[in-house]
Amino acid sequence: MSSNDHGLHPTTQATDSLVRRLAGPSTNKAGLAKDQTEINRIIAEASKGSKFYENEKRKDKDLTERIERIIKYRDEVIKGVDLHQVEQGVDKLIAQLEAQRDLSQVIVHVDMDAFFASVELLDNPDLASKPFGVGGGVMSTASYEARKYGVRSGMPTFIAKKLCPDLIVLKSHYDRYSEMSNKVMAVCRRYDPNMSVVGCDEGYLNITSYCEEHGMTPDECVQDMRQKIHEETALTASAGIAPNKMLAKICSDRNKPNGQFKLDFEARAIKAFMRDLSIRKVPGVGRVNERLLESIGIKTCGDIYAQRGILSLMDKQFGLMFLLQSYLGIASNVVEPWQREEKKSIGAERTFNTLSDTAKIHAKLEEVAAELSKDMTEGQWTGKTITLKYKLNTFQVCTRAKSLDKWLSGRAEELFTLGKELLKPELPLTLRLIGLRVTKLKDLKAEAESKARGIKRFFNAAPPSPSKKRRIERTEHDEQEELPLSQDGFATSMPGYEDEIEAEHIAEEDVIEGDDIRSHRPPGSLKSKPKSSSAVPDNHAGPFGSARPPNSDRGSKRKPSSSASVSAATHKPSGAEDVIDSPEALLECPICSKMLEMDNQGLNEHIDFCLSKQAIKEAQASSLKPDSGSSQHGTKPLRRGLKPQSRGKSKDKVGGHGEGLLRFRKQD
DNA sequence: GCGGATCAC
DNA sequence: TATGGTGATCCGC
Numbered sequence: 001m002s003s004n005d006h007g008l009h010p011t012t013q014a015t016d017s018l019v020r021r022l023a024g025p026s027t028n029k030a031g032l033a034k035d036q037t038e039i040n041r042i043i044a045e046a047s048k049g050s051k052f053y054e055n056e057k058r059k060d061k062d063l064t065e066r067i068e069r070i071i072k073y074r075d076e077v078i079k080g081v082d083l084h085q086v087e088q089g090v091d092k093l094i095a096q097l098e099a100q101r102d103l104s105q106v107i108v109h110v111d112m113d114a115f116f117a118s119v120e121l122l123d124n125p126d127l128a129s130k131p132f133g134v135g136g137g138v139m140s141t142a143s144y145e146a147r148k149y150g151v152r153s154g155m156p157t158f159i160a161k162k163l164c165p166d167l168i169v170l171k172s173h174y175d176r177y178s179e180m181s182n183k184v185m186a187v188c189r190r191y192d193p194n195m196s197v198v199g200c201d202e203g204y205l206n207i208t209s210y211c212e213e214h215g216m217t218p219d220e221c222v223q224d225m226r227q228k229i230h231e232e233t234a235l236t237a238s239a240g241i242a243p244n245k246m247l248a249k250i251c252s253d254r255n256k257p258n259g260q261f262k263l264d265f266e267a268r269a270i271k272a273f274m275r276d277l278s279i280r281k282v283p284g285v286g287r288v289n290e291r292l293l294e295s296i297g298i299k300t301c302g303d304i305y306a307q308r309g310i311l312s313l314m315d316k317q318f319g320l321m322f323l324l325q326s327y328l329g330i331a332s333n334v335v336e337p338w339q340r341e342e343k344k345s346i347g348a349e350r351t352f353n354t355l356s357d358t359a360k361i362h363a364k365l366e367e368v369a370a371e372l373s374k375d376m377t378e379g380q381w382t383g384k385t386i387t388l389k390y391k392l393n394t395f396q397v398c399t400r401a402k403s404l405d406k407w408l409s410g411r412a413e414e415l416f417t418l419g420k421e422l423l424k425p426e427l428p429l430t431l432r433l434i435g436l437r438v439t440k441l442k443d444l445k446a447e448a449e450s451k452a453r454g455i456k457r458f459f460n461a462a463p464p465s466p467s468k469k470r471r472i473e474r475t476e477h478d479e480q481e482e483l484p485l486s487q488d489g490f491a492t493s494m495p496g497y498e499d500e501i502e503a504e505h506i507a508e509e510d511v512i513e514g515d516d517i518r519s520h521r522p523p524g525s526l527k528s529k530p531k532s533s534s535a536v537p538d539n540h541a542g543p544f545g546s547a548r549p550p551n552s553d554r555g556s557k558r559k560p561s562s563s564a565s566v567s568a569a570t571h572k573p574s575g576a577e578d579v580i581d582s583p584e585a586l587l588e589c590p591i592c593s594k595m596l597e598m599d600n601q602g603l604n605e606h607i608d609f610c611l612s613k614q615a616i617k618e619a620q621a622s623s624l625k626p627d628s629g630s631s632q633h634g635t636k637p638l639r640r641g642l643k644p645q646s647r648g649k650s651k652d653k654v655g656g657h658g659e660g661l662l663r664f665r666k667q668d
Numbered sequence: 669g670c671g672g673a674t675c676a677c
Numbered sequence: 678t679a680t681g682g683t684g685a686t687c688c689g690c
Contacts, residue, residue, distance in 0.1 A: 024680090025675085052680050138681055153677090156680040199677050286675050345684060385669085395680085399671055435682085 017291065018060045019044045022053070025287055026152050039150035039163060046159045055395035063288060067295045070317060074296060074310060083309040090308040090320070097328055102243065103265045105333040106218045108205040109240045109248035110188055110225070113257035115201035116141040118235050119180050120170050132168035133160060140172060144257065180233055187229050191221065196335050204245050206335040222260050243270070246331035250281055270329040275302035282326045293318070301327050340443055346381050347389075348372040349435025354393040356430045364434050365419045366412075372436050373412035380445035382407045383438035386415065388422035391433035400426065407442060 020027070023040045047053040112118065116134040121127050121143070131146035133139045135153075139160055142151040149164035161167050181200040188195055192205035211221050218241045229237050240251025241262035247270065254261035263273055279298055280290045293299070296318075298307050304327040311320045325331060348371040355361050376382065386408065387401040400422040408414060419436050423429075 047680080050679080056680095136681085137679070140681090154681080158679050202677080284675070288674060343684085344686095347683065349682060351681060387670090397672080401670055403669065433681090437684085 014044050014048070014057075015060065015064075017064065018057055021056050021060050021287065022047050024152055024154050026154055036150070042150070042163055043155075043159055046162050051394055063291060067292060070292065070314075071295060073317075074314060077313050078310065081313065086312050087309040090312050090324070093320075094308075094324055094328065097324060097330055098267065101267055101328070101330055102333055103267075104208070105206055105243060106208045106211060106265075107242055107245055107248045107333050107335060108191075108207055108218070108222055108225075109242075109245065109252040110203050110205065111238050111240075111249075111252045111256070112184060112201035113236045113238055114141055114143060115181075115235075116172065116177055117143040117146075119177055120173070122180075122234055123173075123176070127168065130168060131164050131166060132170060133157075134170050134172055136171065139169075180235065183233050184229055184235065184237070187232055188225065190228075191225050192335065194335060194337055196337055204248065204335045206333070219260070219262050222262075226258075226260065244329075244331040244333040245335070246283055246326075247273075247329055249283055250277065253281075267328075271327075274327060274329045275300065277301045279303070279326070284322070285326075298323075301329075340446065343381070343441060343443075345437050345439040345441065346372070346375055346379065346383070347387075347435060347437030348375065349389060349433060349437075351391070351433045352431075354430060354432050356428065358427055361423070361429065361431055361434065362420060364431075365423065365436075366416050368434060368436050369416035369419055370412040372438070373410055373415055376408075376410040376438065380443070380448070381438070382410055382442050382444055384408070384440040384442075385438065386418050386422070387437045387439065388419050389433070389435040389437065390423070390426070390429065390431050393430045393432050395432070397433075398426070403440070408438060 014022075019040045022044050023036075024043075027036070047056075117132065120132070120134055127143070129145060131143060131149060131151070133142040133146050133151055135141070135157060137157060139151060139153050139155045139157060141153050142155075142160070146160070146164055146167055149167070151160045151164050151167060157169055160169075177200060184201075185195070185197055185203060188203055188205060191207050191210050194206065196204040198204065207218060207221050210216075211218055214221070216224070222239045222241055226237050226239060229235060236258040238252050238256040238258060239260040240248040240254065241260065242248040242251050243263070243265050247263055251261040251263055263270060278300055279285050279293050280287075282301065285293070293303075296307055296310055296314075298304055304311065304323045308320075308324070311318050311323055315321075348368045350364060350368050350371075352364055355364065384405075384407060385401055385403040387399050389397065389399045391397045402418065402422060415436055415438075423434075
């Protein structure tokens with residue numbers, strides 16, 4: 001709102017980043033062709049002037065400013081630092097991650113080719129080789145022919161038609177997709193009954209035992225599976241074969257459509273594979289994080305290594321561990337079916353033509369309340385927190401939440417009333433969307449079943465989801481037996497490690513109350529945090545939020561802000577140098593809170609060990625849960641300012657880009 | 669605990 | 678003319 005709009009010069013040219021942003025999130029998916037720049041130009045042109053466009057412009061500006069702050073901060077934080085020494089610290093971390101790489105499991109990611117479009121093609125062969133898409137206002141899927149024109153999922157239909165005037169737009173047939181999806185998954189389950197289904201057209205399998213039992217190579221097995229899928233559904237699938245989920249997913253894209261790609265199960269080959277891979281291909285790195293990383297010179301996973309020093313110093317902004325794992329191609333290899341107890345929220349929302357009239361808005365709210373009520377009832381869920389969501393006609397999104405001291409009844413009327421209460425202080429509004437979501441869920445079905453069995457011990461407690469504890473325990477257990485990583489190879493040789501295992505068990509018990517088992521649980525949280533003046537991982541206020549000017553913590557304490565800045569801890573043991581410098585002092589590990597009697601170097605080694613052990617556990621095990629977890633390959637996401645988030649993979653309903661708008665419920 | 673962001677499908 | 682719906686996680690308050 002500064003210099004423009006005065007008409008002196010025509011609308012300012014859309015910046016590069018804005019044009020790319022407008023092109024949509026799935027720009028780098030498969031099947032594009034032609035000149036992407038030209039396509040982007042057409043999209044930007046078609047969008048120009050719309051409310052949507054203005055909102056994207058605003059977000060782009062915000063991001064640009066955020067990047068400027070990050071760069072400024074980087075330039076500050078780097079002053080007076082021996083980057084080489086920092087890098088050496090990171091290198092030790094890398095070596096420890098590498099040492100724990102697990103190549104023993106054969107993981108497959110299966111991905112149906114243009115699923116909705118392919119199903120439509122089955123039912124209408126005349127569409128063959130024609131550009132067509134499935135969807136209503138926005139495209140759910142485009143045929144490969146249409147993709148050549150730049151048509152993508154998530155793209156509004158009117159723009160798709162500008163790109164491809166001959167585009168045929170079909171309505172969706174959800175029941176049909178669901179039916180075919182079930183057939184496909186049934187085939188896949190023969191190869192791994194424990195497979196993890198993602199959405200309606202994807203899944204992860206662990207075919208290690210299948211290959212063994214049938215004397216097949218992974219390639220043969222997957223070839224066979226894809227052929228069976230084709231025989232039984234006349235649909236084609238692509239697949240990736242690799243030692244973990246992240247790699248398998250990336251590989252499934254490699255020879256799409258109707259192809260498969262197997263990565264060599266060797267660290268060398270994997271690292272070579274990652275080196276030139278665009279960071280954007282890493283699940284969890286979206287458009288925003290791509291730009292943030294690009295701003296510090298990271299475009300490929302190989303660049304992560306080159307920038308490891310900076311990344312260590314800016315762990316808070318970028319999440320060092322996540323990126324190192326991406327660089328190494330290390331991720332979770334745990335494949336499990338989704339379970340009800342993982343569900344954390346249930347909601348409904350609806351977009352409509354802009355409304356300002358409160359009565360009409362209430363009518364929309366009542367509709368979503370009814371929808372949500374239905375889903376809660378049928379799914380047998382209740383919850384304690386209700387969140388109203390609305391989107392202004394400017395596309396800005398707001399949420400308003402309220403936590404109750406009782407469980408919701410789930411009745412439509414109740415949800416509607418609560419929604420109106422949350423909405424009231426906001427009025428008047430001009431909206432294009434309204435929605436309701438319930439969190440802090442309780443699984444009424446599990447409760448009923450348990451009670452029926454006379455097992456009611458934990459369901460009597462309210463909010464803390466009872467299932468969590470069990471999962472944690474099982475998680476730990478699985479980890480011990482199936483991941484060679486937790487073995488004590490280097491444990492015994494590590495100072496101060498003796499009772500580490502025990503300490504962790506205590507931690508698990510204590511943590512059941514924790515709100516997120518997946519969250520980075522600093523071992524320090526076991527008990528009381530170390531309050532000693534020493535190297536407590538203090539959050540040095542980031543560049544944002546104003547808190548503290550970056551330089552203010554320069555001279556004295558540049559401490560590791562988290563797991564990442566190991567390096568810093570190593571070469572510059574944080575604040576209390578006076579203490580640490582005295583050999584033989586009794587020191588408290590900032591990570592595990594253990595009191596250690598050792599010298600400076602000993603402490604540093606212990607800290608390194610502590611951090612890496614924790615990091616490694618998270619890297620390979622934490623995601624331990626099927627995949628809803630942090631990032632789908634299960635590693636700790638880029639934390640803080642920059643972090644990919646997990647993906648929800650609820651199966652009750654699936655939506656989204658890809659084969660997205662599908663709303664199907666999974667039987668059984 | 670709440671609200672905003674980001675991401676995946 | 679016109680840009681979706683469901684769910685998860687993380688950060689900073």
